[in-house]
Amino acid sequence: KQEVTQIPAALSVPEGENLVLNCSFTDSAIYNLQWFRQDPGKGLTSLLLIQSSQREQTSGRLNASLDKSSGRSTLYIAASQPGDSATYLCAVAGSNYQLIWGAGTKLIIKP
Amino acid sequence: DGGITQSPKYLFRKEGQNVTLSCEQNLNHDAMYWYRQDPGQGLRLIYYSQIVNDFQKGDIAEGYSVSREKKESFPLTVTSAQKNPTAFYLCASSWTQPSNTEAFFGQGTRLTVV
Numbered sequence: 001k002q003e004v005t006q007i008p009a010a011l012s013v014p015e016g017e018n019l020v021l022n023c024s025f026t027d028s029a030i031y032n033l034q035w036f037r038q039d040p041g042k043g044l045t046s047l048l049l050i051q052s053s054q055r056e057q058t059s060g061r062l063n064a065s066l067d068k069s070s071g072r073s074t075l076y077i078a079a080s081q082p083g084d085s086a087t088y089l090c091a092v093a094g095s096n097y098q099l100i101w102g103a104g105t106k107l108i109i110k111p
Numbered sequence: 112d113g114g115i116t117q118s119p120k121y122l123f124r125k126e127g128q129n130v131t132l133s134c135e136q137n138l139n140h141d142a143m144y145w146y147r148q149d150p151g152q153g154l155r156l157i158y159y160s161q162i163v164n165d166f167q168k169g170d171i172a173e174g175y176s177v178s179r180e181k182k183e184s185f186p187l188t189v190t191s192a193q194k195n196p197t198a199f200y201l202c203a204s205s206w207t208q209p210s211n212t213e214a215f216f217g218q219g220t221r222l223t224v225v
Contacts, residue, residue, distance in 0.1 A: 041199075041219070042218055042219065043117070043216040043217050043219045044216040045216070046213060046215060049213045093212050098156065098159070099144075099214060101154040102153055103151065
């Protein structure tokens with residue numbers, strides 16, 4: 001059974017720092033991996049989707065990598081800003097298209 | 112504007128009462144999903160539907176029911192059999208082609224038992 005883990009559960013860094021969020025999964029047979037952002041009391045916003053055949057995806061200051069063989073993905077945020085404060089979730093899609101979720105990393109960027 | 116609309120944003124349920132959460136999408140997606148989110152936990156799948164008039168139970172379907180009479184709509188009913196319904200409920204939709212399963216979410220409904 002696929003399990004997805006995100007470590008750390010919470011992270012607080014000063015504004016301007018580059019940072020990395022981690023996501024690990026136990027079964028490498030995935031279709032894709034998706035990173036989402038969730039603001040308090042809100043729905044989820046898709047940030048990046050990496051297909052199983054891809055190694056990374058970039059959008060603005062965000063870069064997500066995927067290493068299927070080791071069961072890991074990282075979300076790199078460059079030059080962090082207070083507006084980046086949110087909970088970041090990763091989810092993997094298996095052969096039945098179902099998403100298996102990590103519990104998220106709560107990120108706080110201090111001005 | 113394409114997207115997913117959930118309503119209401121806040122919902123209060125009395126003990127023993129059934130309530131229905133609405134989810135509508137105009138993205139022409141085949142698949143729709145209902146998730147429950149509790150503090151400190153990942154999203155848990157309640158029900159999903161990949162085609163009209165068909166749906167499957169997720170990991171925590173007990174105490175919930177759904178229907179998929181139209182492609183655009185996937186309402187969730189929280190029945191009195193659900194003993195701990197207070198949670199944040201999220202609806203999502205996606206295509207089902209292996210090359211395109213990116214999920215899009217509504218803004219959620221917060222259900223509270225009073």
